[in-house]
Amino acid sequence: MSEPLLQVSNLRTFFSTEEGIVRAVDGLSFTIHKGEKFGVVGESGSGKSVTALSVMRLIEPPAGEIVTGEITFKGEDLLGLKDEEMRKVRGGQIAMIFQDPMTALNPVYTIGNQLIETIMLHQSVGKSAAAEIAIQALDDVHIPNPKVRMEDYPHQLSGGMRQRVMIAMGLSCDPDLLIADEPTTALDVTTQAQILDLMLVLTEERNTAVMLITHDLGVVAGFCDNIQVMYAGRLAERGTTDFIFDDTLHPYTAGLLGSMTRLDEVREERLYSIRGAPPSLIDPPNGCRFRSRCDFAKEICTRDTPLPREISEDHWVACHFAPDLDLIRVKGEPVG
Amino acid sequence: MLQYVIRRLVYGMITLLALSIITFTLLQNTGGDPLDRLKSNPRITQQAIQEMAEFYGLDQPGTKQYLTWVGNFVQVWNYPTAWGRSFQGPQQVQELVLNRLGGTARLMFTALGLAVMIGIPLGIYQAIKQYSFFDQATTTFSFVTFSTPIFVLGIGLQIILALKLEQWTGVKFFYTSGMNSTSYSDLSFGARIGDTLQHLVLPATSIALISIAGYSRYQRASMLEVMHSDYLRTAKAKGLSRRSVIVKHALRNALIPIITLVSLDVAGVLGGAVITESIFAWPGMGRLYIQAIFLNDWPIVMAVVMLIGFMVVVMNLLADLAYGWLDPRVRYD
Numbered sequence: 001m002s003e004p005l006l007q008v009s010n011l012r013t014f015f016s017t018e019e020g021i022v023r024a025v026d027g028l029s030f031t032i033h034k035g036e037k038f039g040v041v042g043e044s045g046s047g048k049s050v051t052a053l054s055v056m057r058l059i060e061p062p063a064g065e066i067v068t069g070e071i072t073f074k075g076e077d078l079l080g081l082k083d084e085e086m087r088k089v090r091g092g093q094i095a096m097i098f099q100d101p102m103t104a105l106n107p108v109y110t111i112g113n114q115l116i117e118t119i120m121l122h123q124s125v126g127k128s129a130a131a132e133i134a135i136q137a138l139d140d141v142h143i144p145n146p147k148v149r150m151e152d153y154p155h156q157l158s159g160g161m162r163q164r165v166m167i168a169m170g171l172s173c174d175p176d177l178l179i180a181d182e183p184t185t186a187l188d189v190t191t192q193a194q195i196l197d198l199m200l201v202l203t204e205e206r207n208t209a210v211m212l213i214t215h216d217l218g219v220v221a222g223f224c225d226n227i228q229v230m231y232a233g234r235l236a237e238r239g240t241t242d243f244i245f246d247d248t249l250h251p252y253t254a255g256l257l258g259s260m261t262r263l264d265e266v267r268e269e270r271l272y273s274i275r276g277a278p279p280s281l282i283d284p285p286n287g288c289r290f291r292s293r294c295d296f297a298k299e300i301c302t303r304d305t306p307l308p309r310e311i312s313e314d315h316w317v318a319c320h321f322a323p324d325l326d327l328i329r330v331k332g333e334p335v336g
Numbered sequence: 337m338l339q340y341v342i343r344r345l346v347y348g349m350i351t352l353l354a355l356s357i358i359t360f361t362l363l364q365n366t367g368g369d370p371l372d373r374l375k376s377n378p379r380i381t382q383q384a385i386q387e388m389a390e391f392y393g394l395d396q397p398g399t400k401q402y403l404t405w406v407g408n409f410v411q412v413w414n415y416p417t418a419w420g421r422s423f424q425g426p427q428q429v430q431e432l433v434l435n436r437l438g439g440t441a442r443l444m445f446t447a448l449g450l451a452v453m454i455g456i457p458l459g460i461y462q463a464i465k466q467y468s469f470f471d472q473a474t475t476t477f478s479f480v481t482f483s484t485p486i487f488v489l490g491i492g493l494q495i496i497l498a499l500k501l502e503q504w505t506g507v508k509f510f511y512t513s514g515m516n517s518t519s520y521s522d523l524s525f526g527a528r529i530g531d532t533l534q535h536l537v538l539p540a541t542s543i544a545l546i547s548i549a550g551y552s553r554y555q556r557a558s559m560l561e562v563m564h565s566d567y568l569r570t571a572k573a574k575g576l577s578r579r580s581v582i583v584k585h586a587l588r589n590a591l592i593p594i595i596t597l598v599s600l601d602v603a604g605v606l607g608g609a610v611i612t613e614s615i616f617a618w619p620g621m622g623r624l625y626i627q628a629i630f631l632n633d634w635p636i637v638m639a640v641v642m643l644i645g646f647m648v649v650v651m652n653l654l655a656d657l658a659y660g661w662l663d664p665r666v667r668y669d
Contacts, residue, residue: 058572062467084577091575098573103566108588108663117584118574153664169574 005176005209006032006055006094011069013047013054016062020282024050026233028069029308032177035207037200039220039241041256042230045278048213051230052179055211056096057086074176092122095170099182101162105154111138111165112150115172122173137168141198160191164198171202178203179211184219196223217256221245226314229253232278232289235308239315249317251294254327262332272330288320296325340668341653348649355645356406359638364398368632370423392423405638420635422628429635432624433643437606439515440620443613444605446540451547452598458548459555460590463563464582475556482549490542490615497538511535513617539616543609547601554597559590592662599655603648607640 013025025047032038040048053059054066057078071078078089090096098104106114115134116127125133131150138146141164154162163183170178180199184192200223203210214220220227221241228238229252237250248254258272276293288294291301300320308318317323371388374380389395393404411418416428462471481489494512502508511517511534520531562568563586571585608622621640628636660666 056573058569087575087577089575090573096573098566098570100566104570106567106571106585106589107665109585110664117576121575155665166570 002034002036004031005034005036005074006211007070007072008051008055009070009072011051011054011071012067013050013059013064013069014067015064017282022281023284024064024233024281025054026281026284028230028233028235030228030235030238032209032211034176035209036226037203037210037212037224039224039227040211040213040230041215041217041220041227042236043215043278045232045281046230047233048215048230049181050233052096052181052211052213055179056090056094057081058090088122091118091175092173093175094177094179095173095175096179096181097163097166097170097183100186101159101166102186104166105162107154110151110153111157112152115150115165115169118169119172133172134168137172138165140171140202141165141168143168159187160195163187163191163195167195167199167202171206171208174206175208177209177211179213181213182215183212185214185216192219199223217245217260229256232284233281234289235316235318236290237315237317237319238308239317243312243315247312247315247323248327248331249311249315249322249325250319251296251325251327251330252290254331255293257331265332272332288318295330296321337668341657344653344656348653351649352642352645356409356638356642357402359641360402360405360634361398363632363634363637364401366632370394370632370634372632392421405635409638409642419639422636423633424631429639432636433621433639436608436619436621436624437643439618440606440608440613440622442515442536443539443618443620444543444608446536447543447547447609448598448601448605450540450544451551451601454544455548455551456555456591456594459552459557460559460587462552462556463559463590466560466563474552478549478552481545482553484546486542486546486609486611487615489545490539490612493538493542494615509534510538512538515619539612539618542615543612551594551597555590555594558593559586562586562590565589588662592659595655595658595662599651599658600648603651604644606647607644 008031009029011025011028012023015022015024024045028047028051030038040051042048050059050064054069055071055073055078057066059066066079069079073089073094078086081089105111112131112134115137116130119125119130119133119137120127123130123133135146135150138149143149143161143164149157154165157165166183170180178199183199184195187195196219199210202208210223212220212223217227224241226239227241227244229236229244229250231252236252237244237248239247239249243249244253245257248257252274255272255274259274261267261271274293279289279292285302286305287303288297288301288306291297294301298321304320306318306320308316309322310316311323319325369375370392371385371394374385374388386395393401396404405420408414408418408420412430416431416434419429419433421427422429422432458474462474465471498508498510498512501510515532515535516528517523517531517535520528523531568581568585571581576585606621608620608625610622610626612618613620613622624636625640628634628640656666660668
């Protein structure tokens with residue numbers, strides 16, 4: 001594996017609400033390497049987006065706060081940077097694209113204006129040179145007639161087109177890391193596949209690392225080298241895509257896989273579903289946060305918090321019983 | 337675009353026509369007679385009243401009266417007779433109304449100007465500093481002001497800023513009534529400006545305070561909504577400075593909804609402010625209008641209603657044009 005690009009260690013990001021302190025991300029560590037396609041998977045509220053926003057330092061005070069942790073990017077401690085220095089990282093070296101392309105672009109400015117703005121912010125070029133770069137960026141994401149489209153306002157483009165514009169904007173400054181927070185969730189299925197393909201091709205060409213956040217294991221399967229499964233603000237399991245799909249170690253991962261529809265089998269019974277709902281992250285009790293929904297939970301799961309353990313090389317899991325559980329009955333037979 | 341404006345103006349004229357018919361009908365059927373006051377005076381003969389009714393055309397059927405009125409009313413260039421005569425004396429309505437227009441415009445545009453220039457920036461700043469001490473203090477102040485009836489506010493200002501202040505300092509800062517002092521025509525140019533301001537400050541402030549409270553609350557809410565929008569997060573994620581994020585990406589979007597509010601207030605300006613004008617003895621449209629209603633002096637009421645209606649039509653059109661200028665999603669077709 002090449003050198004590490006982003007290292008997050010022991011990140012804790014909390015939000016204070018009237019009901020109490022929400023421990024949205026609670027002790028998370030991971031590393032993304034240069035050019036790596038890193039998937040972050042989990043259900044709503046598992047802390048995926050908060051992790052991404054923490055890396056971007058876009059957690060809004062006073063409600064939200066990075067309580068502890070270190071975020072190192074290309075050897076530099078991001079949490080120690082001055083606001084001004086951090087702004088150069090944002091959009092320049094780490095770009096981010098968001099879930100809903102319908103609302104992520106400012107409705108009152110043309111897409112050309114918004115692209116040029118980003119380019120001029122991070123590259124020392126004049127307006128006409130920036131416009132050239134912007135047109136090229138739109139061409140790269142296969143927007144027809146990019147020159148004409150520069151004058152369009154966001155509402156004149158379809159959802160898929162807008163997400164292409166967001167990708168163009170994200171990649172226009174040639175970042176080292178692209179954080180894509182559910183980039184295809186709001187799009188229809190055919191557009192999803194096109195956007196994912198496009199992102200993969202463009203980031204492979206540029207050797208850009210991608211942190212792809214999604215709740216859909218199907219999305220990460222063909223895209224990512226490594227996958228991190230999160231549950232209730234913590235790591236559940238992390239490993240190569242093959243490990244996660246074929247040598248699943250965590251009951252939660254198994255549950256996610258078991259609840260996916262598959263085209264390679266005839267199904268007679270209902271799809272598996274993980275019972276219950278995620279726990280509240282306000283004053284969560286000790287022990288495994290997944291235990292109330294786990295088919296394998298025992299007494300120790302209430303008592304002790306399972307710490308991430310490396311079961312085999314680069315395959316981490318936070319479960320007391322891994323790798324000794326029979327997860328096949330939850331997730332079904334491995335594919336192929 | 338031009339086509340749109342023309343179409344809107346045509347609709348506007350239809351609206352005004354409908355407004356005049358409805359208002360006229362309502363005034364005819366309120367159960368009073370403009371000559372009631374004369375009729376109850378025993379010294380005026382039946383004969384004289386009959387002559388008056390004929391003179392004003394009040395003996396004609398309502399439709400005929402309306403048609404005569406509307407035919408004359410649109411010929412605004414026939415100053416000062418176009419809008420008919422007041423039933424209260426020899427005054428021509430057009431003259432009466434246009435005289436009051438100046439006073440009303442002075443008071444109302446000053447108040448509105450203050451409200452826009454203070455209320456809107458205040459709301460924006462409150463939103464930027466949400467939950468700060470400044471925000472809490474000013475929103476509380478706005479809330480209190482907004483809930484205070486204008487007559488309490490007006491009289492309060494008179495007591496504190498005119499009466500008490502003069503007692504404490506021995507200097508007269510502000511006047512509590514009228515638009516100018518009686519000695520106005522003898523004053524030098526500089527002193528005239530001073531005199532005008534001394535009269536204007538209290539009534540204008542009374543109206544402005546309440547509008548400031550309203551605008552700032554509205555603007556704060558609108559700005560907060562924009563500040564929590566996805567596109568603002570995108571702007572931050574691009575690496576823009578907080579200043580650029582707010583000035584370029586938030587402001588324009590946050591101002592769009594305020595336009596409606598302000599434009600309708602501008603439209604209402606000509607209606608004057610009845611209560612404030614009464615408290616400060618301000619010779620404005622509001623007092624003229626309310627007196628005319630009480631006395632069933634419908635030529636005046638009609639003239640004021642039509643002026644306000646005209647302003648509403650024009651301001652609505654201007655607001656819609658401003659929308660299109662600020663928001664590219666608005667199309668005129």
